[in-house]
Amino acid sequence: MTSKHDxxxxxxxxxxxxxxxxxxxxxxxxxxxxxxxFGTIESFTKPFHTFEILQQH
Structure with missing residues (x-):
């Protein structure tokens, strides 16, 4: 699993x-x-999903 940090x-x-x-x-x-x-502990531990990336229009 990849965190936001990773x-x-x-x-x-x-x-x-x-x-x-x-x-x-x-x-x-x-x-x-x-x-x-820099971030909350969730940024280092919770899985990061590519759909979380904000898409620009």
Missing amino acids: YFKADCSKNEPEILVAHSNGEQFYRCKNCNY
Whole structure:
């Protein structure tokens, strides 16, 4: 399975998220130690499906 990190940062050798910031509402954001990809933990762990790419008209 490919996560958003793996899809958008295909040249990154490792998917190593570390917590970067925690919002007051409990939401946490992470960045990859290797490539600085930024997102929620789901960006690093949940499967990415190509239909999620926004199509431009």
